[in-house]
Amino acid sequence: MNIIHIIGFILMIIGFWGLLTQKNMIKIVLALAIVETGLQLVMVTFGFIKGHTAPILDSSELVKGAAEMIVDPVPQALVLTAIVIGVAVNALMLTFVIRLYQKKKTLSITEYKDLKW
Amino acid sequence: MIKKLFAAVLLVFMAVMFYQLYSNITEKSELSGVARGYAERGASELGTQNIVTSIVVTYRGLDTLGEVSVLFIAATGVAVLLRRRKEDEEYAAPSKRQSSEILQTGTKLLTPIIVMFGVYIFINGHLSPGGGFQGGAVIASAVLLLFLSDVNYKINHGLFNIIESFSGAFYVLIGILGLLLFGANNFLDNRILPLGEFGMLLSAGAIPVIYSLVGLKVGTELASIIDNMKKD
Numbered sequence: 471m472n473i474i475h476i477i478g479f480i481l482m483i484i485g486f487w488g489l490l491t492q493k494n495m496i497k498i499v500l501a502l503a504i505v506e507t508g509l510q511l512v513m514v515t516f517g518f519i520k521g522h523t524a525p526i527l528d529s530s531e532l533v534k535g536a537a538e539m540i541v542d543p544v545p546q547a548l549v550l551t552a553i554v555i556g557v558a559v560n561a562l563m564l565t566f567v568i569r570l571y572q573k574k575k576t577l578s579i580t581e582y583k584d585l586k587w
Numbered sequence: 588m589i590k591k592l593f594a595a596v597l598l599v600f601m602a603v604m605f606y607q608l609y610s611n612i613t614e615k616s617e618l619s620g621v622a623r624g625y626a627e628r629g630a631s632e633l634g635t636q637n638i639v640t641s642i643v644v645t646y647r648g649l650d651t652l653g654e655v656s657v658l659f660i661a662a663t664g665v666a667v668l669l670r671r672r673k674e675d676e677e678y679a680a681p682s683k684r685q686s687s688e689i690l691q692t693g694t695k696l697l698t699p700i701i702v703m704f705g706v707y708i709f710i711n712g713h714l715s716p717g718g719g720f721q722g723g724a725v726i727a728s729a730v731l732l733l734f735l736s737d738v739n740y741k742i743n744h745g746l747f748n749i750i751e752s753f754s755g756a757f758y759v760l761i762g763i764l765g766l767l768l769f770g771a772n773n774f775l776d777n778r779i780l781p782l783g784e785f786g787m788l789l790s791a792g793a794i795p796v797i798y799s800l801v802g803l804k805v806g807t808e809l810a811s812i813i814d815n816m817k818k819d
Contacts, residue, residue: 472612472614473768474754475612476609478652479605479608479609480604482601483598483601483602483605484606486736487594487598487640488596490594490597490598491591491594493589495667499701503815505799506721509631511649511777516612517622518615519615519617519618520614520616522718525626525636525637525638526636526638526714526715527629527630527636527637527638528636528714528786531601533630533785536626536627536630536638537617537618537623537626537627538617538628540638541637542593542615542618542622542679543622543625543626543638544621544622544625544642544694546639547639547642547647550639550643550720551643551651551654551717553720554654554658554720554805555654555657556698557724557809558657558658558661558662561662561665561816562664562665563668564698564816565665565735566592566668568668568669569669580649
C-alpha cells in the first residue's frame, strides 16, 4: 500500500483517457507517453521496501548486510530498460506523425480512413 | 457522444481492474528470490557498488545488448522515414531568425560542461546512480542546445557514424571475449579485466568500459534522432 502506486495508476488512466478521446495524433503519442510514465512508476514502486535504502553499497556495513538493507534492484533495472525503449518508440511514432502530416497536411486522426471498413 | 460514453465505461472498467490489483498488493519486508541473490553476490562476485548496474550490464547483459539494438533500429527507422526525397527539394524552408545573444553565449559556455557531466555519469555508472543510457541522454541534450543556439548548425555525420559503429562493435566483441575466456555461460562477463579495488573508479572489470561504449552509442544515436527531426 503506497501512495505512489495510486499516482501511477491515476497517470495510466489519464493516459488511456487521452488515447481514447483525443483526435490530434501528437496528443495521442503524448498520451501513450503518459501511460508509460504511470506504468514505470507502478513498476519501480513494487520494488520498494519500507526502511531499506538505495541499492548502492557505499559503506562496509551495507556491503556485508546488503540483502537486509537495500530495496529490490530488479524492478529498477527493468524500468531503466523500459524508459530507454519508451523514448525510442515515442521518437519513432512522432516520425510517423511527421510523415503523415506531410502527406495529408492534417493531424486529425479522423481524416485517415485507409484502414477503416 | 456514444464514443465518449464508451470511453468512460472502458475507463471505469480499467479503474476497477487497477483497484483490484492495488488492493492485493502486499507490502514486502525483505528481498526474495533472484533479487536476494543479486544483492548478496553482486559486490563480491562482480565488484560493483551499484547493484542495478551489475544487473543491467552483467547479469542481464544480453537484455541490454537487445535494448541497445532496439534503440539503434528506432534511430535507423527515424532516419529512413525522414530522409529528404528528391520531390521535397522544392519545399524551401523559410529563412530562420538567429537566436538571441544570451542563448548563443550561454551555449558556448555550457556545452563543454554538459558533455563532461555526461561522461562523468557514464564513467561512474558502477559506483553511483547513473550509467550509459543516462549519460548518453545528457550528451544528446548538449547537441540539442547547439541546434537551438545556431540555426545553421550541422553535426559531423561521418564522425558520429564512426563512433556509433565502433562502440556497438566493441560492445559485442567484449561479450564474445567473455565466451572465449570463460566458456559458454559467460557472454558479457565483466571479469575479462581485473576486478580491482572495490569502490574505485577503475574497478568492476569491464563494466566501466561497457558503460562508456553504451554511453557513446546512445549519445550519438539520440543526437542523430534530434538531427533528423530538425531537418523538416
